[in-house]
Amino acid sequence: MSQQGRPYLAIPGPSVIPEKVLNAMHRPSPDIYKGELHEVTASLIPDLQKIAQTESKVAIYIANGHGAWEAAIANTLSYGEHVLVLATGRFAFGWGEIAENLGINLTTVDFGKSEGIDLEKIEEILRKDIDRKFKAILVAHTDTSTSIKTDLKQLRDCMNKSQHSAMLFADCIASLGTDCFRMDDWGVDLMISACQKGLMTPPGLSFVWFNEKAQQARSQKNKVSSYWDWTPRTEVKRYYQYFCGTAPTHHIYGLRTALDMMVNENNLENIWQKHIDLSSAIWAAFDRWSHFGNIELNVKEESLRSNAVTAASISEGGAKKLQDWCEKNSDLTLGIGLGMADQEDEKIHNYFRIGHMGHINATMVLGVISTIDVALKALNIPHGQNALDAASKKLSESYSV
Ligand SMILES: Cc1ncc(COP(=O)(O)O)c(C=O)c1O
Incomplete structure (x- = not known):
């Protein structure tokens, strides 16, 4: 044939990149020191919040999803602390591996490759954690390897029921802009995503949204690597702080157009x-x-x-x-x-x-x-x-x- x-x-x-997004990226290099690029970058923030249904801050990284995984851990957890990883496929393990390599202790519960998480089991684990050693629960909203979707609202209810103080961290790389997700309503403390799936932009940008509780965890850390630290990226005093260096100029225009398609035209x-x-x-x-x-x-x-x-x-x-x-x-x-x-x-x-x-x-x-x-x-x-x-x-x- x-x-x-x-x-x-x-x-x-x-995923498939809209012509409009490609066309928006097809332009001469914009000035990174002044002018339109600065305004366009700032305009992304409220729309990224809308997409995640949150008033939380959002930091943008020039990185794929692995970068956002690392940023989430680097800002909130310290060497020797514990997290609970709920695995419904390959990607939760991946996030756990990143955490482990940053010196975090993992307890991983593997729910297999075709079933959802078992809330009763999670509640039992959380209740038994008398010392509250788990600082965060790591979960993929959609695990792209198995195509299992986890009900994050139910998970949050389960955490509340067991009166555990752990933060809820969600990987929404496959679900953002594709499946219903409401960060604030569902009590998600930190969410990561990337631009190459529901956000219809070529791979290269990833994001971390974090609420007050996650910010408190950040504040308790003495040192965070300069690159992953979300503080300068979200409390921007000089433009270069958004990206800790040179801006991803063309991606910014591509993402701007994709967000327009999602929140302004639809x-x-x-x-x-x-x-x-x-x-x-x-x-x-x-x-x-x-x-x-x-x-x-x-x-x-x-x-x-x-x-x-x-x-x-x-x-x-x-x-x-x-x-x-x-x-x-x-x-x-x-x-x-x-x-x-x-x-x-x-x-x-x-x-x-x-x-x-x-x-x-x-x-x-x-x-x-x-x-x-x-x-x-x-x-x-x-x-x-x-x-x-x-x-x-x-x-x-x-x-x-
Ligand atoms: C749910 C999920 N998490 C994390 C990742 C890793 O993202 P990346 O390959 O952009 O580093 C992917 C990639 O497909 C994913 O689907």
């Missing part, structure tokens, strides 16, 4: 609803495919599924065959399995993920579903019928006038 038409990267981030509720509608269509298709053969959604319980990414499996290497076929014949790139088996293990070829976050619409999602349907037929992978019909029916219900 000819390789014409637009390629489509349907992996769970980096609103968050609409964006969250769009992600619900589109992910429901994908799951409707899987529901049919999985009637026959070995195709399975990773997360069986619908309320635990992310609206930004769907992890699934096809045994006997079927997932890898599907990915290869889609890329070769249709320029569609699906996400690889991550954290479901060792990356060197053959079994990893049984897993794949679909990213459905950010700048997407029904046409694009139906394209993904249809291409997968064609691939399953072309590859003779056993599957249930009428997936397209189920997806289109679901969408017609969502979009009915």
